[in-house]
Amino acid sequence: MEQHYLNSSFREKLIEHSLISELLKISWKNKSCSIEISKPExxxxxxxxxxxxxxxxRHVQLKTSHIGSSTSKQKVHIALANKPSGCMVWVYFNEATLELGPFLFFGNNPNEQLPSIVDFPIAKHSKGNAEGVKNERPSIxxxxxxxxxVINTIEELYQRLFEFV
Known part of the structure; x- marks a missing residue:
């Protein structure tokens, strides 16, 4: 699926908007119509x-992968841990239909900070410097x-984001 590689930025935005749409639908079905979603400048x-x-x-870091992807890790900025309810949502999607799910969640209950990430491995730059050395990224x-x-449905993700478990 060459289109996924060539248009990865487009696909990422499409998945983000699809996720937002699905969360809005749940708020509609719950008859609250109260969810608000903003993007940082x-x-x-x-x-x-x-x-x-x-x-x-919730301050949410989004990641995406197609079902069957071999991706086994994600990178996160340490600043996310400073937010009161920071979390990561890793959205899997069907490569052919772009249907969402399952989802992976890293975080705590609402109003609780991200689990500690200080002891997690420090990321390195993907490209080397002039000497070919891939320097550390101390904030990642x-x-x-x-x-x-693992969260199987969008309804379960909504509950995980906004209700205490």
């Missing part, structure tokens, strides 16, 4: 979206897939 604090519903605010940590909680 600058992406330097480790999150892509701010979501609020049921009195809970690597989280293995095994640290994420």
């Amino acid at each position: 600058v992406d330097n604090q480790g999150y892509d979206l701010i979501m609020e519903d049921l009195g809970m605010i 940590r690597i989280i293995s897939k095994s640290k994420f909680e």
Whole structure:
């Protein structure tokens, strides 16, 4: 599927908007119509979206992978841990239909900070410097897939984001 590689930025936005749409539908079906979703003007604090519903605010870092992807880890900015309810949502999608799910979640209950990531491995730059050395990125940590909680449906993800478990 060459299109996925050539248009990866387009695909990433499409998945983000699909996720937002699905969360809005749940708020509609719940008859609350109360979810609010915002985007930061600058992406330097480790999150892509701010979501609020049921009195809970979430700063969410989004990651995406197609079902069957061999990706086994994700990178996160340490600033996400400073947000009151920071979390990561890793969205899997069907490569042919772009249907969403399952989802992986790394975080705590609403109003609880991200689990500690200070001891997680420090990421390195993907490209080497002039000498070919890949320098460390001290503000970025690597989280293995095994640290994420599996969430099968969008309804379960909504509950995980905005309700205490």
